Amino acid sequence: MVSARSVSVGPSSLSYTDLPWIIQHREDRCTLCGHCTAVCPKEAIYLAYRRQRMPKLDVLKKSRGNEYRTFVGIRQKTNMANACIGCSMCSMVCPNEAIMPVPNTNEHRTLFFHNQKGQPQTRGGRRNVSGPNLLDRIMFNRISMLTDPALDAGRHEFNLTTTLGRTLAPEEFLKRQREGGWIPPTREIFPFVIGSMSFGALSPNMWLGLLQGVAYCNEVLGIPVVMCTGEGGCPPWVLKSPYLKYIVLQIASGYFGWDEIIRAIPEMQCDPAAIEIKYGQGAKPGDGGLLMWFKVSKLIARLRGVPEGVDLPSPPVHQTLYSIEESVMKMIQTMSTAFGHKVPVYPKISASTSAKSVLNNLVRNPYAGGLLIDGIDGGTGAAYNVSMDATGHPIASNVRECYLDLVAQGKQNEIPIFAAGGIGKNGNVTQNGMALIMLGASGVHIGKYIMQSVAGCLGNEKSRCNVCNVGICPKGITSQNPKLYRRLDPDLVAERVSEVFMSISTEAKKIMAPLGRSQSLPVGMSDALGISDKDAADRLGIKYVC
Amino acid sequence: MCRLALKTAIEPFSPYEVLTAMEAMQEGYDGSGLGLLLRGLNFDDFKYDSKNPVLSGIAHSEAAWQRLNSIMEQRGYELQYDHKFETIPSLVEAKDRYRYFLRVYKMPAAFAEKSTEEIEDELMLTRLFLRANGEENGNDLTAFSFWPDVATIKEVGWPLDIGNALTLHDNRITSRVCMAQGRQNTNYGINLYACHPFFIQGIATMTNGENTAFVPIRDWLLGKHYPGYMGYQSDSEVFAHILHYTLKQLKLPLQAYKHIITPLKNAELDKHPQGVFLRGLRDVCRRLIIDGPNAVIGTLPDETCLLVMDHKKMRPATVGGRDGAWAIASEMCGVAAMIPDRDPSLDFQPMREHTIIVPPDRKELTIWSQLDPYPLAQVA
Numbered sequence: 065m066v067s068a069r070s071v072s073v074g075p076s077s078l079s080y081t082d083l084p085w086i087i088q089h090r091e092d093r094c095t096l097c098g099h100c101t102a103v104c105p106k107e108a109i110y111l112a113y114r115r116q117r118m119p120k121l122d123v124l125k126k127s128r129g130n131e132y133r134t135f136v137g138i139r140q141k142t143n144m145a146n147a148c149i150g151c152s153m154c155s156m157v158c159p160n161e162a163i164m165p166v167p168n169t170n171e172h173r174t175l176f177f178h179n180q181k182g183q184p185q186t187r188g189g190r191r192n193v194s195g196p197n198l199l200d201r202i203m204f205n206r207i208s209m210l211t212d213p214a215l216d217a218g219r220h221e222f223n224l225t226t227t228l229g230r231t232l233a234p235e236e237f238l239k240r241q242r243e244g245g246w247i248p249p250t251r252e253i254f255p256f257v258i259g260s261m262s263f264g265a266l267s268p269n270m271w272l273g274l275l276q277g278v279a280y281c282n283e284v285l286g287i288p289v290v291m292c293t294g295e296g297g298c299p300p301w302v303l304k305s306p307y308l309k310y311i312v313l314q315i316a317s318g319y320f321g322w323d324e325i326i327r328a329i330p331e332m333q334c335d336p337a338a339i340e341i342k343y344g345q346g347a348k349p350g351d352g353g354l355l356m357w358f359k360v361s362k363l364i365a366r367l368r369g370v371p372e373g374v375d376l377p378s379p380p381v382h383q384t385l386y387s388i389e390e391s392v393m394k395m396i397q398t399m400s401t402a403f404g405h406k407v408p409v410y411p412k413i414s415a416s417t418s419a420k421s422v423l424n425n426l427v428r429n430p431y432a433g434g435l436l437i438d439g440i441d442g443g444t445g446a447a448y449n450v451s452m453d454a455t456g457h458p459i460a461s462n463v464r465e466c467y468l469d470l471v472a473q474g475k476q477n478e479i480p481i482f483a484a485g486g487i488g489k490n491g492n493v494t495q496n497g498m499a500l501i502m503l504g505a506s507g508v509h510i511g512k513y514i515m516q517s518v519a520g521c522l523g524n525e526k527s528r529c530n531v532c533n534v535g536i537c538p539k540g541i542t543s544q545n546p547k548l549y550r551r552l553d554p555d556l557v558a559e560r561v562s563e564v565f566m567s568i569s570t571e572a573k574k575i576m577a578p579l580g581r582s583q584s585l586p587v588g589m590s591d592a593l594g595i596s597d598k599d600a601a602d603r604l605g606i607k608y609v610c
Numbered sequence: 611m612c613r614l615a616l617k618t619a620i621e622p623f624s625p626y627e628v629l630t631a632m633e634a635m636q637e638g639y640d641g642s643g644l645g646l647l648l649r650g651l652n653f654d655d656f657k658y659d660s661k662n663p664v665l666s667g668i669a670h671s672e673a674a675w676q677r678l679n680s681i682m683e684q685r686g687y688e689l690q691y692d693h694k695f696e697t698i699p700s701l702v703e704a705k706d707r708y709r710y711f712l713r714v715y716k717m718p719a720a721f722a723e724k725s726t727e728e729i730e731d732e733l734m735l736t737r738l739f740l741r742a743n744g745e746e747n748g749n750d751l752t753a754f755s756f757w758p759d760v761a762t763i764k765e766v767g768w769p770l771d772i773g774n775a776l777t778l779h780d781n782r783i784t785s786r787v788c789m790a791q792g793r794q795n796t797n798y799g800i801n802l803y804a805c806h807p808f809f810i811q812g813i814a815t816m817t818n819g820e821n822t823a824f825v826p827i828r829d830w831l832l833g834k835h836y837p838g839y840m841g842y843q844s845d846s847e848v849f850a851h852i853l854h855y856t857l858k859q860l861k862l863p864l865q866a867y868k869h870i871i872t873p874l875k876n877a878e879l880d881k882h883p884q885g886v887f888l889r890g891l892r893d894v895c896r897r898l899i900i901d902g903p904n905a906v907i908g909t910l911p912d913e914t915c916l917l918v919m920d921h922k923k924m925r926p927a928t929v930g931g932r933d934g935a936w937a938i939a940s941e942m943c944g945v946a947a948m949i950p951d952r953d954p955s956l957d958f959q960p961m962r963e964h965t966i967i968v969p970p971d972r973k974e975l976t977i978w979s980q981l982d983p984y985p986l987a988q989v990a
Contacts, residue, residue, distance in 0.1 A: 208822055220922065223875070227893055234860055237894040241887060250893055252876070474833025477897045580822035583872065583921050584899040591825040 076180065078142045082173035084527055085150035085165040087140040093162035096136055100154035100163050105536040105548075108148040109163075112139040138163060144177050150528040153538040167526070178449065185449040186354070188532025188542065190347065190489065190512055191441050192453055194525040197489055198460050198600060199496040205609060206592035208580030215582050217573035222582045224572055225288060226255040226507045228338055229408030229433040231478050248433065249406050251337050254281075254289045255585055256497055256568050259484050259509030260314045260340060260412070262294030263321075264355050264364045264376075265445035265532065267549035269557070270519055270541045275302065276554060277518065277561020278310045287565050290337040292509065295353045295378060297321015297367045303328035308336050314412075315399065316342035317352045318378030320368040326402070335407045338433065339399045343382070343391065343422075344414030346438030346485040348447035349456050352378025356446060358535035361544035389425055400431040408433030415439040415457035415485060423466050427475050434480040436509060437462055441486020443512030443523075445542055446533030459485040460503060464604050467504020467588060476588060480506035488513030489525070494571035502589045503604060515541055518560035519552060612806070612818035612940065613792040614927070616907050617948045618915050619935035620972055622652045622784035625763075629773040631947035632792050635940065642793050644769040645805035647814050648761045649913055650786025656691040662714050663687075663733055666762040667740070667753040668802065669709045674750040677743060678711070685736055686718030693783065701775035703767045706750075710776060712761050712783075730811050733757055734838050741803075752802050755809040759911075761785070764805040787913050791816040804843035808850035811838065812911035815853055818940045819904040819925040821845035827852070830897035834859075849906045852898050857910075863985050864916065865978055868965045870895045871906075872921040874980055884984045907938050917966040929966050929975060930957035936968045936975070 080086050087109055101109050118131040140148060148165050155164035178185035208214055229250035232240065240247055258278065263271050274291055281289040295316035302308060303325060313336045315322055345351070355364075355376040365372040382391060391411070399409045410433045413422055419437055426432035439459025444452065463483045470476040483505035487496040489512075497508040515521035519541045522529040532542035540549035576582060579592050586592065594609035595601050601608035613635040615628050625646055651658055665682070669675040682689070691714040699707065721729050737756040744751030754762035761783070765772045769792045773779065791806035806816035821827070824845035831839040831851050836859070839851050849871075856867045873892035879885040892899075902920025905927035909915050917927055917938045929938045930945040930952055937948035945957060958977065960966050967976040 206822075208820060215922070221875075227896065231893050231896070234891075234894040237890055238860060238862075241890065247890060471829045471833055474830065474835065476830065476833065477894070580820065580903070581901045583901045584823065584896060586823070586826070587897075588826040588829060589823065 076144070076177055078144070078147075078173055078177070080140060080142065081168065081170060083140070083142060083147050084168050084172045084174055085148040086168050087138070087148055087154070088164055088166050089138045090162045091135075091137050093160045094138060095160055095162070097159060099157040099159070100138065103153045103157045103538070105151065105153065105531065105538045106146050106149055108141055108146045109138050109154065110141065112137055144174060144180055147174055149531055151522050151538045186446060186533055187449055187452070187530045188443070188445045188447075189523045189530035190443045190452065190486065190525055191456075192525050192527060193441075197441065197486060198458065198595075199487070199499050200490055200492050201595055201597065201600075202495075202499040202606075203594045203609065204498070204502070204575055204579060204592050205594040205607070206589075207578045215577040215580060217570070217577040220577070220582050222573045222576065223584055224254065224569060225252045226585050226587070227251070227480055228253050228290075228410075228482075228507070229480070230430070231480075233478060246405060248430070249408050250433075251290070251408060252288060253337065253507070254287050254565065254569075255501060255507035256289070256493070256565070257312070257482070257507055257509045258289065258291035258514050259511035260292035260294035260312070260342065261445070261511050261515070262296035262314075262353065262355070263298060263367060264296040264359060264544075265294060265542055267537070267540050267543050267552060268363065269549045269552040269554045270515075271299075273519070273552065273554035273557025274514070274561060275307060275310075276558035279307050280558060280562045281565045282310055285562060285566060287569055289565050292340055295320055295342060296355070296364070297324050299367065300324055300328060304331045304333065306333050308332060309334040311336050312338045312340050314340040314342055315395075316378055317380065317382045318376065320353070320370070320376065320378070323369045324367060329402065335403060338408040338410060339403065340436065341391075341395055341399065341409065341411045343411050344416070344438065345412070345444060346414050346440055346442030346456050346459070347444035348451040349414035349416065350380050351447055351451055352380050354378070354446040354533065356533060356535070359544045364544055393429075396429060396431045405431075410434035410436060410482075412436040412438060415459050415462040417457065419457075419462050419466055420469050423469065423479070423481070427470070427473065427479055432479065434482060434506070435466070436482040436484060437466065438509070439483070439485025441489055442484055443515075456485075459483050460500065461603050463500055463505050464503045468605065470504075471588070476504070482507050482509060484509035484511070488517075493517075494568050494575065497568075498572060498575045498586075499593065502586055502593050503606075504588045504590070506585075506587055514561075514564070517564050518557050613944070614806075614816050614818055614905070614907050614938070614940040615790045615944045615948060616788065616909070616915060616938040617935070618787045618909075618913065618937075618968055618972060620786065621934070622650060622786050623788070624779060624781050624784050625788045625790070626773050626779040628788045628790045628948060629769050629778065631937075631939070631944050632769050632790055634947035635792075635944045643766045643805050644764065644772045645789075645791045645807050645816065646763040647755070647789040647807040647809065647909070648783065648785035648787065649759055649909060651759055651761055652784045653691065653693060654782045654784075656693075656714070658691070658714060660759040662690060662716055663756050663758050664761050665711065665713045665715060665737075665740075665753065665756045666760075667711055667751065668707055669711060670706045670750040670752070671708050674744065674747065675709055677747070678740065678751060681740060681743060682715065682736075686720065687715040687736075688718075690714045690716050696777040696780065698775050698777070701767075701771045702765060704765070710763065712763075734811050738837055738840070757809070757812055760809065760812065760814070762807070762809060764802050766802070787909055787915065789814060789816055789907065789909060801843040803841055806844065806846055808844070808847045810850055810854045811858060813850060813854045813857065813908065815846070815850040815906050815908040817846040817849050817904045817906050818927070819902060819920070821848065821900060821902075821904060823899065823901040824848060826897055827900070831855070846904075849900070849904070850908070853908055855898075864910075864914070864967065865965060865985055866891070867916075868918050868963075868980050869984070870898050871900045871918070872962065872980075873899060874963075878981065882981065882984075888984060905940060913970045915968040917960060918964070919960055919962055921962050923962045926959070928957050928959050929968070930954060931968075933973050936972060938966070938968075
């Protein structure tokens with residue numbers, strides 16, 4: 065049968081109630097200034113002329129007719145490409161509180177149309193699972209009551225640093241000390257590391273703000289925070305600056321940015337904090353970086369050594385490598401050699417049931433300086449939704465397993481394990497991080513939490529915003545478009561970085577003091593942990609409490 | 611609260627003296643147990659050669675007693691002296707004490723060809739074998755120490771009652787060093803092995819306070835897979851094992867102990883003449899950092915005594931004495947009770963950086979500070 069073209073409804077037609085966010089617009093308050101339509105990153109709203117029929121009945125003349133009124137209003141687009149993402153930029157710029165997006169509490173239909181043109185959904189953000197996660201439910205319950213040593217978090221001296229880099233067994237250390245052998249490099253850092261977010265994924269202003277904040281933490285506040293570049297290199301002026309010591313340089317499968325880095329080595333004033341070799345990412349295991357052409361600006365193209373405006377999908381694996389063993393042999397040693405064996409080199413992998421095998425490989429490699437394991441709740445600037453939501457391994461049990469494996473070998477002090485993936489997902493960054501530390505991590509990496517807390521990233525696990533991948537970040541955090549990123553003031557970002565780390569530092573003391581710990585980070589102090597979930601307690605080897 | 615008392619003197623004295631000193635410290639103390647460790651032994655009815663090992667422990671049944679005899683025989687040890695305590699069982703809470711034993715053995719002839727280290731390992735393994743044998747048989751055999759010139763007594767109950775129960779006041783046993791601790795266990799279940807002092811290969815320590823970093827330290831020591839690093843019924847046992855690890859495994863001087871358990875701060879290390887080495891030592895031994903609050907009192911095979919505090923110095927300990935006799939106690943009144951004829955104004959309470967060493971000549975104290983140059987030439 066021929067379809068009735070007069071009814072303009074097709075299979076993909078949607079109405080307001082089918083969308084995840086519905087724009088509520090009050091015409092009585094609107095001044096038609098146009099700020100909201102100009103700022104909307106999705107062009108989800110538009111100024112529209114509407115005509116309203118006004119029926120007119122003249123009883124005396126016994127005639128009836130119509131008059132028409134025209135008016136201007138804000139309307140929401142209902143096609144997928146322009147569906148509102150709930151960022152609320154419209155309400156932030158509205159001078160008259162006339163507009164805001166409201167979440168659609170009904171189930172919505174867009175879920176079924178994220179595959180138009182055969183293209184599955186890609187986005188930024190994290191696994192869309194909200195609510196308290198396992199880490200949020202862990203309690204610190206070995207309160208030191210018996211011999212009254214409860215410490216004063218405000219007055220006692222606390223040592224909150226951790227070691228990044230390989231540490232020798234004491235016997236081997238003394239032997240090399242006597243014989244003048246090589247002692248692997250280590251760094252003493254704050255256990256909360258700003259995780260890898262590339263110069264490319266982040267805007268220049270965001271990156272600059274982070275770096276300024278990190279430098280302030282180190283040089284003024286005395287909190288030795290380090291940050292990781294992610295794949296894609298580092299601005300040359302940073303490579304040649306004294307701030308390089310606060311930076312972990314990442315090399316990943318695309319090797320983007322490493323031409324610049326290698327060329328800058330002779331001119332470096334100091335060594336970088338470490339080198340991170342990315343083999344996997346918790347948010348999208350099996351995927352490499354996915355910088356889309358929208359974000360490959362002139363600056364990014366120069367840093368990465370590529371033409372402007374082309375997609376930069378990094379391959380999922382390091383193409384030159386045959387296996388992790390080979391990688392351990394080649395890459396770690398090569399990177400260590402490139403920096404004169406003075407910089408710790410460690411790999412980053414996605415959390416996985418096979419993480420222990422990788423770890424045991426590293427244990428036997430004298431150049432490996434640690435292992436970073438990134439769990440399924442980690443964030444990303446760009447990935448397929450299915451990878452983010454369904455692929456990967458939660459971090460807690462993975463880290464615990466790896467730590468206990470090291471304990472069985474007596475190697476837990478030699479290879480530090482760092483954990484990442486969902487730390488601070490619900491805002492409890494210190495609690496999450498300290499729980500992982502007591503499960504055996506030497507420290508944690510936080511990325512998404514940093515974007516949210518220092519720059520006001522609006523993304524959440526209920527599909528809000530999460531458009532980092534297409535370079536339209538309404539806050540200018542993950543965009544390479546100057547019109548967008550100039551919204552972000554690097555100085556204010558830096559201020560927030562210092563506020564966040566001061567607060568984490570105080571909260572860490574507040575967690576450690578009642579446990580009677582102050583002199584060393586309580587790595588592996590699993591006797592301090594409890595959870596009211598028997599299965600989780602058994603799996604993690606901590607106390608079940610109720 | 612744990613009460614600790616150590617007396618060291620050139621003239622042997624009765625352990626009962628130390629027990630009475632503990633009475634002076636009874637305030638705030640639950641009297642739940644006693645651990646005694648004696649060194650420099652003298653028996654009034656036996657001329658003891660201090661090279662011969664002494665086995666100390668409790669047999670809880672006749673069967674255990676017989677097993678003990680046959681095990682020692684099988685391993686080639688020849689019994690030289692069997693000290694029989696005059697016991698008054700009614701003063702002891704537990705009712706399954708068949709026999710407290712303290713027996714001197716002669717080492718097997720085959721040991722003549724073994725190195726000192728091999729002999730020391732064999733002595734430790736024998737003690738561990740007896741312990742395991744007891745545990746396999748419903749805990750009917752408890753072995754505390756097996757080492758030349760060291761005797762150990764542990765029991766649940768009020769310290770003076772236990773001293774009376776074993777008639778320790780009869781002067782049949784005297785010693786030049788006596789360590790006493792009066793509490794069964796601070797943080798975990800009541801267990802005879804949980805009572806301080808802890809002993810491993812001639813090294814003994816006792817501690818007050820709570821070891822808040824116990825689990826990570828224990829996990830690391832267990833990972834060494836060294837047979838003697840076991841037990842851990844008490845969180846304080848690790849202090850003895852760290853001292854053993856420092857001296858026997860790493861073969862570092864005694865001063866390294868303090869640098870390992872409470873390393874200096876970065877700013878202090880920056881100024882220290884061997885700061886680079888000590889920073890490295892801190893990093894490689896990071897899992898052995900104690901977090902207190904503890905005072906650790908220890909003795910070594912050459913009768914050296916030591917006292918160190920944790921970094922926060924939140925537990926008390928005092929040392930005092932005179933040429934020839936010194937006392938270390940958790941309370942000042944304990945020192946006064948053990949050595950009344952001293953100048954109390956010279957009593958010393960160590961700060962966080964100090965290691966107090968009473969050398970075997972017992973002439974004067976050494977107060978060694980972590981900020982002083984580290985005494986190992988090759989690292990300078």
